[in-house]
Amino acid sequence: MASRPPLLTMNRITKSFPGVRALDGVDLEVHAGEVHCLLGQNGAGKSTLIKVLAGAHRPDDGEITWAGEPVSLSSPIAAMRLGIATIYQELDLVGGLSVAENVFLGNEPTSAGFVVRGGRARAAAGRLLERLGHPEIDPARLVGELSAAQQQIVSMARALSHEVRLIVMDEPSAALDPDEVDNLFRIVGELTADGVAVVYISHRLEEIRRIGDRVTVLKDGRSVAGGLPADTTPTRDIVSLMTGRTVEHVFPDRPPGAAAARDPVLRVEGLTRDGEFAPLDLELRLVETVGLAGLLGSGRSEILETVYGARRPDAGRVLVDGVPLRPGSVRAAVRAGIGLAPEERKAQALLMLESVGGNVSVSTLSRYSRAGWLDRRAERAAAHRAVRELSLRPDDPDAAIRTLSGGNQQKVVLARWLLRGCKLLLLDEPTRGVDIGARAELYAVIRRLADEGLAVLLVSSEVPEVLGLADRVLVLREGSVVHTAPARELDEHRVLDLVMEGNPTP
């Protein structure tokens, strides 16, 4: 292996987006025939790196060599021509097309250059599916009718329909049953035996131990370790590399027990949604911050959105100040004093064409109007006060929202609920897409809001964030609470063990 040049080398890759430095010098070296695992917390830069590899993002700087030759992955087609295939976590299939059509999308077998040979495509797709251990998937069926696991197989068939030399798998096991995971590993084994390199991304350490050859760890957009042996590196070392951040300084201290004397504001009783999360009981007092820690798919965002009424529960109820809320009604929740800062800020919270002020006042419009007539001066002044309160920069209510950085956009969302005067703030990944430097400031804002009398329910896949902000932590795994403890009795390693492996290890 070492005698030949590596199949892929990436050197000091950087990539910035407006307001965020997603990659800040990443090195990666992948050899033919190995399973190279990529590890890192959410926001560490894994997704961006994959997209650079797939030609979907062009790096700002750094060099890439392929089998010893410098290359530029300028477009998805360029990456594909080299033999790089990517299986994304969110599947990129067209639901209204058949399995075979999806497998050969953009690469259809044709006669005379444009007449699609449907029969040949179906036969070839059938052979690929058989090789992948799923001969039962009919190539003529619509992809939209298949289960998530089957769609994953189709996605993989599509990757293999090209001449492939490197295949990137982004959390391929997240949607799979144990049996299907075994099948996936068999396929990975066959691929590597043929000399194909696999870049494998997973949060599950036990998987990496089983099939990985080497590990590269990303943190805050940098590769902090490359080429570690996957089977012998101690878990403790890997976790330390992933989390090495010195978070103690970032989070303001808070005296314990401040919330104990206050009234409960939120009570959740047996709240559940089938297939998303098991019955949940929760009590939250003013001044208290409760954190939900868990991986993607653990039901954390679903819980927040159900409490907020954006999803209708299958059972259970939500009470604010002892009064049950109408289930499945956002308006009832907002009226009762709940505010949500959702996970997808741009898609779910912001009006991107509007000004800062327009975004802040959108939940409070009736307060600044008489008979529907807006008092724009009062509205603007109130929005101005709210954003100044949160030290928005610039604190100009007339600024266009799209010119703001991620952290400042999040402050605008918080200002909206601050202006509304809510009692309970639901925060879903509050620092996603926010720079490390700006995060500390956001943490201070969140802490201050709680100290000033708000109850906060926080969801984050960044364990330090949950531990640093919350008084009490609920650890979620696959929709169930596996552990509850005061934040100061937990540490990052223990929480990561709980969310990744489920069984508490001392």
Added chain:
Amino acid sequence: MTQPASAARKDAPTSAATPDTGRKGTRRPALVRWDVRSLSLLGVLVALVVVGGVTQPDSFLATSNLQLVLTQASVIGVVTVGMTFVITSGGIDLSVGAIVALASVWATTVATQEFGFAGILFTAVLVGVGCGLVNGLLIAYGGMVPFIATLAMLASARGLALQITDGRTQMVTVTEVLDLGVKDAYVLGVPPLVLVFAAVTVVGWLLLNRTTFGRRTVAVGGNAEAARLAGIDVRRQRLYLYLLSGLCCGIAAFLLIVLAGSGQNTNGNLYELDAIAAAIIGGTLLSGGRGTIVGSVLGVLIFTTITNIFALNNLETAVQQIAKGAIIVAAVLVQRRTLRGGDA
């Protein structure tokens, strides 16, 4: 490795510090903010007037011709104001022309005309609002796509209009209605129909720019999911918007009855396309989230002026259609450029 942490530490105290207390002077809100796009539309309109004045100096600039242009603009203009709201909310109303037809024939049946002026006005408005209600319920609460729901309304309303008239023109016999269209009714030289158009424009502008209703419309069009999660009743807002569009159609139908002195099932033909085109070239985003009444009205005036100039110069309607198409393309290209420029 320690750099992020130290950077964070440096930032933390600033957030705790009280923000500057120096209050910025409240910016004076301009009554109408003339953006680049509205100005360029105004420029196009002025250019058209110049072209008209040069090619047909006597007939184009005559008072009676200007009155005619404005009167013709009034009917489609009122429809366009309603359409602007719907498009701003991210929707579309393909049924406006059909609703105008149905309202105009229902309001001019022999039975309706027995109730005189009030009967005709009331019926036209009621039919318009009724059709808007059906559209709104189907879209907001029936979960139908606006394109489909209003397409269905287009077909059924046209059909019903044909059934009512049996293809005949229904002449208006109520003199109070007909009197509104004659010169004696002009106020300081302005036809009453134009006054109605002006009033609808002003009310529409205020509604869109100065009320919670307008703000919610923009919010729903800009990001419906965000609006819902911000606690806005998105469905009720959508219902109101199609009601509003129906109301505008009802008013337009009444104007058309006054203008034509009759009701016909072929009235309002292709109004939906003219209204959408006027709104789009005016600067309202077809994808929603941004709307301008001033732009829409300028769009209507441009189209009507083109039609008038072509007619005065005895040019074929075919050429006129081509010119309209070219203007739509040019306006949207300019719009894309200004949008991209704003993003930078």
